Amino acid sequence: MIPTDSPTSQARPGTPVGVAPAGNPEMPAPAPEHHDRSAWGLWEVFVRSSRGLSHVHAGSLHAPDAAMALRNARDLYTRRNEGVSIWVVPADAIAASDPDSKGSFFESPQGKDYRHATYYTKSEGVKHL
Amino acid sequence: MAAQNLQSVPAELTPEEDAAGQAHFDRIIAEDSRIEPRDWMPAAYRKTLLRQISQHAHSEIIGMQPEANWITRAPSLKRKAILMAKVQDEAGHGLYLYSAAETLGQTRDKMMDDLIAGKARYSSIFNYPALSWADMGAIGWLVDGAAICNQVPLCRASYGPYGRAMVRICKEESFHQRQGFEILLELSNGTPEQKQMAQDAVNRWYAPALMMFGPPDDDSPNSKQSMAWNIKRFSNDELRSRFVGMMVEQVRVLGLTLPDDQVRFNEDTKKWEHGPLDWHEFQEVLAGRGPCNAQRLERRRAAHDDGAWVREAAAAYAAKQSAKQQKEYAA
Numbered sequence: 123m124i125p126t127d128s129p130t131s132q133a134r135p136g137t138p139v140g141v142a143p144a145g146n147p148e149m150p151a152p153a154p155e156h157h158d159r160s161a162w163g164l165w166e167v168f169v170r171s172s173r174g175l176s177h178v179h180a181g182s183l184h185a186p187d188a189a190m191a192l193r194n195a196r197d198l199y200t201r202r203n204e205g206v207s208i209w210v211v212p213a214d215a216i217a218a219s220d221p222d223s224k225g226s227f228f229e230s231p232q233g234k235d236y237r238h239a240t241y242y243t244k245s246e247g248v249k250h251l
Numbered sequence: 252m253a254a255q256n257l258q259s260v261p262a263e264l265t266p267e268e269d270a271a272g273q274a275h276f277d278r279i280i281a282e283d284s285r286i287e288p289r290d291w292m293p294a295a296y297r298k299t300l301l302r303q304i305s306q307h308a309h310s311e312i313i314g315m316q317p318e319a320n321w322i323t324r325a326p327s328l329k330r331k332a333i334l335m336a337k338v339q340d341e342a343g344h345g346l347y348l349y350s351a352a353e354t355l356g357q358t359r360d361k362m363m364d365d366l367i368a369g370k371a372r373y374s375s376i377f378n379y380p381a382l383s384w385a386d387m388g389a390i391g392w393l394v395d396g397a398a399i400c401n402q403v404p405l406c407r408a409s410y411g412p413y414g415r416a417m418v419r420i421c422k423e424e425s426f427h428q429r430q431g432f433e434i435l436l437e438l439s440n441g442t443p444e445q446k447q448m449a450q451d452a453v454n455r456w457y458a459p460a461l462m463m464f465g466p467p468d469d470d471s472p473n474s475k476q477s478m479a480w481n482i483k484r485f486s487n488d489e490l491r492s493r494f495v496g497m498m499v500e501q502v503r504v505l506g507l508t509l510p511d512d513q514v515r516f517n518e519d520t521k522k523w524e525h526g527p528l529d530w531h532e533f534q535e536v537l538a539g540r541g542p543c544n545a546q547r548l549e550r551r552r553a554a555h556d557d558g559a560w561v562r563e564a565a566a567a568y569a570a571k572q573s574a575k576q577q578k579e580y581a582a
Contacts (some may be wrong), residue, residue: 126316126319127320127380127381127382127386127543127549130548162562162565162566164353181347181416181419182350182353183346183350184359185362185565186565186568186569186570187565187568187569187572187573188564188571190565197339197343198343198346198347199339201336201339201343201423209333215445220287220289246505
């Protein structure tokens with residue numbers, strides 16, 4: 123006989139498909155529901171880890187709308203108290219700089235040391251400056 | 252300068268542009284810096300990453316099954332809660348990795364379809380059955396332990412999105428291994444029957460866990476290129492040897508033994524050695540002829556089909572809300 127590890131009563135009568143086994147109705151069942159169908163767009167997720175800090179890019183996910191994107195982001199990126207606030211942004215709404223234009227887009231800092239405090243040696247030894 | 256989309260879609264380039272791209276790529280690899288989605292990359296690099304990351308994602312998704320099957324039979328509420336958290340983590344890990352793979356230009360639907368159609372590979376380890384409760388311990392300790400050994404160096408993989416996903420995964424994975432170790436320790440300190448159950452589980456999972464590192468170095472054709480590209484940092488045999496060294500220490504604390512009387516530290520090479528592994532079995536399981544391949548794929552297919560109405564309902568609801576908003580906006 124082929125060994126198997128399925129519980130003998132795999133079917134749970136009366137349990138609607140897609141409902142989590144735990145008591146928390148907010149918690150989605152693990153895998154399939156998150157997956158993209160063509161109508162589900164890509165969202166970029168930004169998480170504020172604690173008050174006083176900026177939102178930082180955490181990753182991306184698929185969701186049919188902003189409300190579901192937020193819920194999915196909570197379940198996917200803050201399972202261990204990683205955040206106090208989440209932003210979700212449609213990925214195609216983000217404009218990004220062209221990586222190939224590094225030379226021209228980001229102007230060379232060469233010869234512009236005077237933009238940094240460390241350039242000014244004469245201030246050494248002077249207090250509170 | 253044109254504004255860019257975030258995802259990487261390879262465009263048709265002139266030979267000059269390709270040459271410049273290759274030079275830029277080579278420089279980044281030589282500096283041990285990171286390649287990001289919009290960067291030029293060799294087609295073979297993209298293909299290798301896509302294969303590795305999607306297989307890794309599939310492994311996490313299929314890897315939910317052996318443990319999910321034990322949630323209803325876990326011996327206490329605490330153990331059920333732990334197991335559910337672990338299975339939820341595996342789902343999360345799969346999703347982080349699918350996102351990383353998508354930045355290489357593959358759609359998630361395609362990856363999902365390939366998995367369900369049986370065209371995609373995943374780690375051979377998940378095609379072995381979890382036969383007793385002690386297997387939850389052995390899987391956590393040995394399988395997740397081997398995964399961590401493999402994955403920690405991947406945090407420094409040269410492809411940015413992959414490395415970032417791995418950092419997140421590794422942080423969460425250590426709880427998985429510790430809970431497995433604890434299950435085995437409790438069983439080992441229990442009744443003689445419980446201790447025997449723990450030993451039996453370790454006996455069955457030891458060799459498959461060692462094979463998780465992949466074929467021996469001289470039989471691993473892709474390894475060399477992956478290491479040259481800074482995707483892989485250590486060879487399969489190197490990682491396997493390290494893992495054996497860690498396990499040989501830990502198994503003593505468990506009061507159990509490894510089913511391998513050839514484990515020894517080679518003073519000359521300064522490496523841990525182990526007994527021969529059945530690579531024929533490894534190839535058979537990879538080729539789809541393992542004990543649980545059919546069961547795992549069937550379950551994944553069923554879950555996907557059973558969830559179809561949820562996906563459709565969510566999309567329909569979103570469309571309806573959007574239409575409603577548009578109407579209000581127009582009015």
